[in-house]
Amino acid sequence: MTDRQHRVRTTTWPQAIAEAAKRLEASGVHSPRNDAELLAAHVSGLKRARLLIADAPEEERLAEFRSLVELRAQRVPLQHLTGSAAFRYAELAVGPGVFVPRPETELLVDWALARLPEGGTVIDACSGSGAVAHAIATERPDTRVWAIEIDPDAFEWLESNLDGTGAVPVLADAVAPGTLAELDGGVDLVTANPPYVPFEIEVAPEVKFDPSGAVYAAEAGLAVIQPLAVRAARWLKPGGWFAFEHDDTHGKAAPEILRVTGFTDVVDHEDLAGRPRFATGRLGLSP
Numbered sequence: 001m002t003d004r005q006h007r008v009r010t011t012t013w014p015q016a017i018a019e020a021a022k023r024l025e026a027s028g029v030h031s032p033r034n035d036a037e038l039l040a041a042h043v044s045g046l047k048r049a050r051l052l053i054a055d056a057p058e059e060e061r062l063a064e065f066r067s068l069v070e071l072r073a074q075r076v077p078l079q080h081l082t083g084s085a086a087f088r089y090a091e092l093a094v095g096p097g098v099f100v101p102r103p104e105t106e107l108l109v110d111w112a113l114a115r116l117p118e119g120g121t122v123i124d125a126c127s128g129s130g131a132v133a134h135a136i137a138t139e140r141p142d143t144r145v146w147a148i149e150i151d152p153d154a155f156e157w158l159e160s161n162l163d164g165t166g167a168v169p170v171l172a173d174a175v176a177p178g179t180l181a182e183l184d185g186g187v188d189l190v191t192a193n194p195p196y197v198p199f200e201i202e203v204a205p206e207v208k209f210d211p212s213g214a215v216y217a218a219e220a221g222l223a224v225i226q227p228l229a230v231r232a233a234r235w236l237k238p239g240g241w242f243a244f245e246h247d248d249t250h251g252k253a254a255p256e257i258l259r260v261t262g263f264t265d266v267v268d269h270e271d272l273a274g275r276p277r278f279a280t281g282r283l284g285l286s287p
């Protein structure tokens with residue numbers, strides 16, 4: 001064994017993780033230790049807690065780990081490196097071509113599930129990886145869920161993530177009047193996390209790996225939200241609910257769009273950081 005091989009084989013997982021966390025911290029990664037541990041767990045196939053007591057990794061595994069850490073240091077999203085994103089109780093397959101689901105969207109799902117009647121009908125517009133549709137379909141198997149996505153690349157991820165859940169993926173423009181028109185007037189709940197970031201807003205380096213059509217929208221970020229509110233009002237039955245995520249600059253505009261479209265019980269909700277994050281409303285009981 002050469003000196004170099006000896007040195008590599010005696011690097012333990014905790015040492016490799018500590019070294020990686022420093023590298024990630026220096027490149028501005030938000031949660032360096034967490035990401036280093038998750039990459040080590042991914043490469044080793046071990047649970048995070050086991051890494052502390054695991055045998056020193058082989059040279060090949062260590063090299064693989066370090067090359068992933070290097071990509072993460074270049075701000076490639078962690079989820080693109082591991083190939084999956086945790087969302088509520090599930091791991092969804094993600095990668096280039098599809099938006100990585102964010103934890104704040106779980107709050108919208110909580111809200112939506114609490115209003116969903118037994119056996120209800122749901123449309124998740126702008127479904128991306130299917131995070132919201134997957135959560136509703138698997139956490140409430142009594143309901144019927146449709147998931148609409150316009151981008152054919154994202155749609156491939158959607159189809160595979162929804163496989164076996166009972167939710168129906170639909171490749172279409174959610175704001176086009178004919179999309180799922182057969183459900184008009186019969187839907188209990190419409191959810192959406194549409195593209196909503198105004199073009200002029202500077203985003204974190206990781207966001208540049210999301211498809212731009214999943215992130216940005218014209219008209220100060222409201223170009224999809226506005227027609228979607230109109231479409232949602234057609235899908236919903238009287239008394240049905242609409243919930244959509246929005247940019248934190250839309251704390252006033254988003255609820256206003258709901259009101260002018262005829263929704264009642266309009267509320268804007270904050271995320272865990274206290275920023276305006278999603279708006280909800282109910283279709284009036286009388287036309």
Ligand SMILES: C[S@@+](CC[C@H](N)C(=O)[O-])C[C@H]1O[C@@H](n2cnc3c(N)ncnc32)[C@H](O)[C@@H]1O
Nearest residue numbers: 099101126127128149150151173174193195214
């Ligand atoms: C912010 S991502 C959200 C994905 C997923 N709902 C989530 O929360 O992780 C927005 C998604 O909406 C899709 N999209 C944009 N405009 C659309 C439209 N008019 N109809 C359907 N999907 C649309 C994008 O391609 C993208 O996948």
